[in-house]
Amino acid sequence: MTRRLPVVVSTNYKGGVGKTTTSRVLSQAMAAEDSFNKGKPVLVIDLDPQGNTSRRWQLMQTLTDGSRIPKAHPALADEKVNYSSVCDLWLELLGEGPSLAPVPYVTSNPMIHVVPPHEFLMGEAMHIEKASRPKLGMIMRNWLRDVGAAEGERLADRYCCAIIDTQPSKTTLIDAALMAATHCYIPFIPEPQSVDGVYSIISYIHSLSAQRGKDVPLEMLGLLPNMVQNTRLHNMHLKELRSHATFGRYVMPVKMNRRIAYSETDDWRNLPESVTELDGTQIEWEARKWCRHIMQAVQADVMEKANA
Ligand SMILES: Nc1ncnc2c1ncn2[C@@H]1O[C@H](COP(=O)(O)OP(=O)(O)O)[C@@H](O)[C@H]1O
Ligand SMILES: [Mg+2]
Known part of the structure; x- marks a missing residue:
């Protein structure tokens, strides 16, 4: 039996609802919770070409043409390409040479390591021919599940949990993240404009989960109310949602209020x-x-049969 790396995805096709903020706060809480992390860092994967998560950790540089790539990686100083991004996984698929395992960057928090995005290569990945699309997710899943990983290189031995931040639109990259995920949650603002669409994401995630066959199930952690304010609109909306016949059970029994400290940090x-x-x-x-609440649901120490 070997340990399985939990992979938590923060997603919502809408922007500005708190995908990046909640995943960052969650990674910091996991990094601070010894009983959860057991001394192993959190692996944060930035799957948004805008790179907001990576910029938070000062890992991006902007080229003269305005596109964003990761900063030089100290461990890759002697390599032809001196940085690493999540797109290293797909180099071969994108016709850019042999694929590589991404090299996570160490951050100012020694318990948080980050794999940044590459704007140009992600653009290529999003427009890859239809037949190759499922491969993006399969390759990412195999990497996160340590398929073929050498002893000592296994992510499940080096990290307590992986967290993937996603972009605000429905793309092949989000499908890839959901294929590689073991858990996902949907941050949303309890206002009519934000709630629209959330139900269809839940249905979509269920359909993906049903297609998994023998792979580990994709567990829906639920809807995380964010930027909640003590107003009539928010109270009414949350109450209505929680009592919804079909979707009420997905609303988490916790919330994040609108507070300046979230944006300050x-x-x-x-x-x-x-x-x-x-x-x-x-x-x-x-x-x-x-x-x-999320850490309890994720249970970092799930064991599984070793990958064949
Ligand atoms: N609970 C909150 N209270 C106050 N500001 C928040 C909160 N959650 C997010 N924000 C701010 O709202 C903006 C959008 O959040 P972000 O996490 O970037 O959304 P997304 O990743 O879904 O586009 C950011 O400026 C962030 O600092
Ligand atoms: Mg974001």
Whole structure:
């Protein structure tokens, strides 16, 4: 029996609902929770070509043509390409030479390692011919499931959990993330415009889950209410959602309120880095509560039969 790496995806086809913020706060909470991480870092994969997560950790550079690529990686100084991105997995599929395993970057938090995006190569991946699309997810899944990984190189031995941040539109890259995921959650704002579409994502995720065959099931962690304000509109909307006959059970029993500290900690120049370091404050309590809810559901120490 070997340990399976949990892979949590934050997704919603809408932008500005908190995919990046919630996944960042979750990674920081996991990194701070010894009973969850057991001393192993969190692996954050930035699957949004905009690279907001990676920019938070100062891992991106902008080329003169305006496109974004990862910064030089200290361990790759002697290589022809001196950076690494999640697209390294797909180089062969994209006709860009042999594929490589991404080399995660160490961040200012020693318990958080990040694999950044590559804007141009992601553009190529999103427009790959139809027949090759499922391969994006299969290759990513095999990497995260340590298929063929050498002893000592297994991600499940090196990391406690992987978290994937996704882009705000329905693309082949999100399908790839959901194919590689073991768990997913959907942050949303309890307002009519944000709730629209969430139901169809849930149905879509269920259909993907049903197609998995013998692979581990994709567990839906649920809808995470974000930027909640104590207004009549938000209260009414949350109440209606929670009592919805079909979808009510998907709304998580936790929430994130709209608080300036979430956006302040988005800026790498601000200290503390994480809201979970704001000891004894309401926000620290709130963030720990919803993050613990997810950590409990994810159970970092799931064991499975070794990959054949
Ligand atoms: N709970 C919150 N309270 C206050 N600001 C928030 C909260 N969640 C997200 N934000 C801010 O809202 C903006 C959009 O959030 P982001 O996580 O980037 O959304 P997405 O990744 O879904 O596009 C960011 O500026 C972020 O700092
Ligand atoms: Mg984002």
